[in-house]
Amino acid sequence: MNAVIDTSATVPARLEGEFKTLLAKTFSSEPEWLKEKRKAAFDSFCKASLPTRKNEEYKYTDVKKVFSGEFTSVYNEAHKLSLDFEKLFVEKNSVKLIFVNGWLHKDSTLSAKLPKGVIVGNLATDGLLIHSGFLKKYLRNDGDTLSRLNAALWTDGAFIYIPENVQLETPIEILHISTGKKEILASFRHLIVAGKNSSVSVIENNISVDLHSHVIVNFHTDIFSGEDSKIQFYRLQNDCKMVSQITSINVLQEKNSRFDTNTITLGRAWARNNLNIALNGENCESHLNGLFITNGNDHVDNHTFIRHNKPNCRSNQLYKGILDGRSTGIFNGKIFVERDAQKTNAYQSSKNILLSDAAAINTKPQLEIYADDVKCSHGSTTGQLNEEAMFYLRSRGLSEDSARNLLLFAFAGDVIEKIQNEPLKIYLEELISQRLRK
Amino acid sequence: MLSIKNLRAGIPGNEILKGINLEVKAGEVHAIMGPNGSGKSTLSSVLAGKENYQVTEGEIWFSPPSPRGEGSGMRRKNLLEMSPEERAREGVFLAFQYPVEIPGVSNINFLKTAINEIRLHRKQPPMETKDFLKLIKEKQALVELQGTLANRSVNEGFSGGEKKRNEIFQMAVLEPTLCILDETDSGLDIDALRIVANGVNKLRSKDRAFVVITHYQRLLDHIIPDFVHVLSNGKIIKSGGKELALELEAKGYDWIKEKDQT
Ligand SMILES: Nc1ncnc2c1ncn2[C@@H]1O[C@H](COP(=O)(O)OP(=O)(O)O)[C@@H](O)[C@H]1O
Ligand SMILES: [Mg+2]
Numbered sequence: 283m284n285a286v287i288d289t290s291a292t293v294p295a296r297l298e299g300e301f302k303t304l305l306a307k308t309f310s311s312e313p314e315w316l317k318e319k320r321k322a323a324f325d326s327f328c329k330a331s332l333p334t335r336k337n338e339e340y341k342y343t344d345v346k347k348v349f350s351g352e353f354t355s356v357y358n359e360a361h362k363l364s365l366d367f368e369k370l371f372v373e374k375n376s377v378k379l380i381f382v383n384g385w386l387h388k389d390s391t392l393s394a395k396l397p398k399g400v401i402v403g404n405l406a407t408d409g410l411l412i413h414s415g416f417l418k419k420y421l422r423n424d425g426d427t428l429s430r431l432n433a434a435l436w437t438d439g440a441f442i443y444i445p446e447n448v449q450l451e452t453p454i455e456i457l458h459i460s461t462g463k464k465e466i467l468a469s470f471r472h473l474i475v476a477g478k479n480s481s482v483s484v485i486e487n488n489i490s491v492d493l494h495s496h497v498i499v500n501f502h503t504d505i506f507s508g509e510d511s512k513i514q515f516y517r518l519q520n521d522c523k524m525v526s527q528i529t530s531i532n533v534l535q536e537k538n539s540r541f542d543t544n545t546i547t548l549g550r551a552w553a554r555n556n557l558n559i560a561l562n563g564e565n566c567e568s569h570l571n572g573l574f575i576t577n578g579n580d581h582v583d584n585h586t587f588i589r590h591n592k593p594n595c596r597s598n599q600l601y602k603g604i605l606d607g608r609s610t611g612i613f614n615g616k617i618f619v620e621r622d623a624q625k626t627n628a629y630q631s632s633k634n635i636l637l638s639d640a641a642a643i644n645t646k647p648q649l650e651i652y653a654d655d656v657k658c659s660h661g662s663t664t665g666q667l668n669e670e671a672m673f674y675l676r677s678r679g680l681s682e683d684s685a686r687n688l689l690l691f692a693f694a695g696d697v698i699e700k701i702q703n704e705p706l707k708i709y710l711e712e713l714i715s716q717r718l719r720k
Numbered sequence: 721m722l723s724i725k726n727l728r729a730g731i732p733g734n735e736i737l738k739g740i741n742l743e744v745k746a747g748e749v750h751a752i753m754g755p756n757g758s759g760k761s762t763l764s765s766v767l768a769g770k771e772n773y774q775v776t777e778g779e780i781w782f783s784p785p786s787p788r789g790e791g792s793g794m795r796r797k798n799l800l801e802m803s804p805e806e807r808a809r810e811g812v813f814l815a816f817q818y819p820v821e822i823p824g825v826s827n828i829n830f831l832k833t834a835i836n837e838i839r840l841h842r843k844q845p846p847m848e849t850k851d852f853l854k855l856i857k858e859k860q861a862l863v864e865l866q867g868t869l870a871n872r873s874v875n876e877g878f879s880g881g882e883k884k885r886n887e888i889f890q891m892a893v894l895e896p897t898l899c900i901l902d903e904t905d906s907g908l909d910i911d912a913l914r915i916v917a918n919g920v921n922k923l924r925s926k927d928r929a930f931v932v933i934t935h936y937q938r939l940l941d942h943i944i945p946d947f948v949h950v951l952s953n954g955k956i957i958k959s960g961g962k963e964l965a966l967e968l969e970a971k972g973y974d975w976i977k978e979k980d981q982t
Contacts, residue, residue, distance in 0.1 A: 674820040674874075677768045678834040678890060679808035679841075688833065692824025692873075 293349050294328035300356045301434060308358065308437070312410060315418055323423045323433035330427040342612050342644050343554050343583045345428070348526040351496055355435050355467040358385060363461065363491060372485055372709045376455040377402045383460060383497070384437040384468035399445035402454055405471060409441040416443070420473055422504055422532070426556065429530050432502040436471035439503075442484065446477040446508075453703060456486040458499075460525050465495045472503040474513065476539075481512035485706055488549070490522040501529040507539040509563065514542045514702060520713070523550035523578070530556035537563025537592070544701055546710060547574035547582050548717045554583045561588070561595040561623075572601040573697040575717050576609035576641070583612040586630075590623040590653075597627070602697050603634040604690055604718075605641035615660065616648040623653050630660040635667060635693060687718045721746045721785070721929045722767075722898055727778035729766050735776070736762045738954035744898070746785055747926040751940055751965060752933045754951035755973045760933045761817050763951070764902040767931075768814035769804035784811045784897045785927045808834075809841035813896030815887035817903040817933075822874035827886070828856065830874055831893055838894065859892040863919040880907035888919045899923070900931045905939035917942030937969035950976055 301324050305317060312320075332349060333340040361382050367389060371378060377396070380387040386404040396402060401413065409417050423433045440456050458470065476482055488499070499521075507513050519527060533541055545555050551574075559568050574582040588597045603611040613632040634643045647660035667689055675685035694714055701707050722744040730736040736759045744750050754760055766773050767780065780799040799807060822830075836846045847855075860870055863885045875883050884904050891899055901920070905913055920930065920943050932943055940948070940962065948964040949956045950973070958964065958976050968976070 668820075668822075670820045671822045673768075673770055673804060674816065674822070675825075675830065675834075676804040677808055677814055677816075678830070678894065679805055679838040680830075680834055681805055681837060682803075684833055684837060685805075688825050688830060689822070692822065695824045 293332050297355065298328070300354060303356050304435065308356075313414055313418075316410070316421070319421065319423060320434045323430045326423070327427055327431045327434060330430070333427060339426075339585065339614070342610065343581070345528070345554070348498055348528075348552065351465050353465040353467045353496070353498055355469065357383070357464060357466050358437075359462065359464075361461050363387070363459065365491060367457070370457055370487065370489065371455050372703070372706045373453055373455065376453045376485070379404065379440050379454070379456045381438060381456070381458045381470065383462060383466060384439070384470040384499075386438050387459070396452070397448050397450065400448060400450060401441060401443040403441050404438050405436070405441045405473060406438040409473065413441070413443075417473070420475060420504065420506065425502065425530055425532055425558070428500055428528050429502045429532070432469045432471060432500050435467070435469035435500075436502070437469055439471040440474070440484075442472070442474045442482065444476045444480040444482045444511075447479050448477070449481045450483070453483045453485055456484065458486065458488045460488070460490040460497045460499060460521060461492050462497075463494045465497065467498045467500060470499060470501045474503065474515070475506045476508055476511040476513050478508045479510040480508065483514040483516075483703060485516045485518070485703070487518040487520060488525075488527065489520045490525050493522060493524050495524065497525050499525060499527045501527060503529070503531040505531060505533040505541070507533060507535045507541050509536045510538045511536075512540045516701065516703070516706060517543070517545045518710075519545070519547040519549050519551055519553055521549040521551060523552070523580070525549070526552040528554045530558065533557075533559045533568075535559065535561050535563065535566045535568065538565045539563065540567040542569045542700070542702065543571070544697065545572040545584060546697070547572070547576075548713055550578060550580055551576070552581045555585065557584075557586045559586075559588045559597070561590050561592060561597070564592045564594050566592070566595040568595070568597040569700065570597070570599040571697050571700045572613075573603075573694050574611060575604045575694070575714070576611060577607040578609060579607070580609040582609075583614075585612075585614045587616045588618065588628065590617070590619040590626045590628060592620075593622060593624045593626070595623065595626055597629070599630040600697060600700065601632045602694060603643055604637065604693065605634065605643060606637040608638075608640040610641070611643040613643070613645045613662070614648070615646075616650070617658060617660070619651040619653050619656055619658065621652040624655045626653060626656040626658065628656070628658040632662040633693075634662075634664045635690065636664060637667070683719075687715065690718050691715060721783055722931070723779075723781040723783075725779045725781075727766070727775065727780060729762065729773050729775045729778075731773060736773075736954055737766065739778070740954070740956060742949065742956065744929045744931060746897075746929055748947065749924065749930040749932060749943060749945045751945035751948045752931060752951050753935065753937075753948060753965065753968055756935065758951045759954045760951055761902055764814050764817075764900045764931075764933060767799065767900055768812060769799070769802065769807050775800055782807070782810065782812065782898065805837070808894075808896075809838045811897035813891050813894060813899050815884075815891055815899070815901045815904050817906070819875045819883040819887055821876045821878075823876045825874050827870050827872060827874050831856070831890060834894060855893060859889055862892050862922060863889045864915050865889045881909065881912040884908055884916060885912065888916050892919060892923060897927060898929050898931070900933070902933045903935060904932075905934055905936065913939065914942060937965045940965045952976070
């Protein structure tokens with residue numbers, strides 16, 4: 283466990299020994315099928331290794347660099363955190379799950395009264411100990427090579443199941459904290475399953491507390507959205523610059539379901555976010571929104587991929603970026619429309635403001651359409667602050683900073699407007715104005 | 721209150737204002753008339769501090785009456801050294817010829833920020849919300865601006881007339897000492913014109929001055945000026961009393977331009 287880490291070796295080679303240790307210790311009591319699954323995922327990761335920049339999907343995002351330090355994935359320290367958790371959550375009455383470096387933290391409050399059959403817990407205990415059969419059915423090894431690395435190494439994460447016909451009014455809040463002195467690779471995983479005609483709203487907040495080393499968070503989420511279900515998944519990335527976060531969300535939607543997601547990146551971040559949505563039933567709706575505010579050397583890469591597999595589905599994407607300093611942003615949105623998926627409506631828009639000459643944004647829409655009766659469109663704009671508006675506001679007495687902040691806040695507002703949870707909106711508005719004030 | 725001396729300004733390679741002289745005293749209303757393209761909006765932009773225009777020569781002095789009535793000479797300010805917001809906080813207000821639409825920024829929120837930054841500059845505490853709302857209501861009534869407009873995004877989707885009324889509404893709320901109105905009458909029907917003019921007239925006071933820029937005489941039927949100046953090709957070529965406006969209306973601008981050349 284304390285072997286010297288050879289950083290010149292390839293990442294699979296470096297992880298091989300660690301993976302064996304994890305299987306023998308941390309994962310030793312897991313059911314055999316899961317260990318097999320982990321092994322298969324690990325093998326598949328080893329074959330592909332990390333994506334390089336020759337890979338079109340990673341052209342602007344250097345994953346190798348993130349994995350170039352002396353990280354370890356074998357860790358499980360207890361961390362004492364003296365935090366005012368109240369302040370870190372959006373709602374008083376929500377169900378709260380707290381994870382630290384990918385492990386469940388004891389201060390989680392799962393006590394809220396939940397309707398019969400609803401499961402809100404963590405994968406490692408609630409999932410594996412009580413609902414192992416369920417997990418066997420839903421845990422998957424798909425996704426890109428980093429998702430497969432996660433499938434091999436994941437330690438814990440949220441496990442949410444909403445049975446048929448249950449509308450869960452209480453939102454579920456997941457707080458993920460990165461902390462400590464050790465460079466780790468945290469592998470974190472959620473599973474969310476919403477049965478037929480159910481609804482659920484999940485807010486996930488990522489923060490760093492007392493963090494003294496670079497941390498890689500490789501994060502995978504599987505979401506199953508049953509017929510007529512409604513799922514909202516809000517992801518907040520408020521980490522410090524020591525954290526490199528790779529996230530992927532795979533969503534399978536059945537007919538008449540609606541999925542809403544917002545990815546709000548306000549931290550000093552290095553983040554790569556993958557969103558893969560498969561619309562597998564007719565009349566589905568999917569709304570993907572994102573906002574990022576970057577500065578310094580921040581790097582935020584949002585990749586979306588929506589697969590319209592069935593007719594009469596709608597997808598809508600709005601991504602906005604405010605970039606300052608030498609930060610870089612990427613929006614890469616792919617819309618794929620199967621031959622059968624007639625009457626598809628798919629829209630995509632990426633809008634960005636560059637506040638400095640050294641900041642850069644790359645946007646790349648990709649439409650691949652095999653049906654003939656569809657409405658698809660994409661648009662992207664990149665510009666500076668509107669000078670006329672700046673002068674107008676200043677001519678009424680507003681300082682340059684206030685004028686700028688009002689305009690940027692309004693720009694960001696479009697994305698916040700899409701959020702359907704009022705307390706979260708207020709929480710974010712406060713965070714965003716803080717962030718804009720720097 | 722305002723003293724413009726030999727002002728030359730423009731954009732690189734194009735001098736638009738070619739030596740303007742103008743003296744405006746507290747309590748006075750000055751009308752500036754002139755054909756399109758004569759430099760009226762450029763003059764108002766330079767007064768408000770728009771950075772696109774380069775001032776190559778001349779001076780602009782602004783002497784707002786001191787709040788404690790200590791006499792105006794005490795607070796002579798060099799406008800050209802001040803940012804747009806400093807000018808606004810000292811009491812300069814420009815009602816734009818083309819008010820800017822700002823989606824997502826609510827009129828009310830923006831005005832509240834403006835008032836409080838002006839108050840901070842004057843070392844006053846922020847305005848209480850209930851006082852602010854009262855003020856808004858009162859001033860909205862002054863220009864007959866619908867309450868819903870005040871809550872919408874700044875000028876977004878406003879009709880031409882609503883935009884102009886919103887300018888006068890903001891002016892009424894901010895209570896500036898020097899009010900510059902750039903073609904506030906253009907695009908207004910006769911009722912709106914009367915409402916806007918009434919609003920302006922109610923704001924007239926001995927401590928406040930107006931520079932009313934207009935292409936047509938009709939606004940001056942409602943806002944009676946003390947002086948009328950004719951701006952042509954970047955220069956004030958004639959000044960007179962309110963009768964000059966009527967003469968211009970009857971004879972057109974060519975009459976003066978020709979006379980000027982002879
Ligand atoms: N920013 C600018 N860039 C280029 N030309 C300008 C600019 N502003 C004004 N001008 C030119 O200067 C002249 C005066 O314009 P303006 O001040 O708008 O006139 P007015 O308001 O009297 O109609 C016009 O010929 C106009 O085209
Ligand atoms: Mg003009």
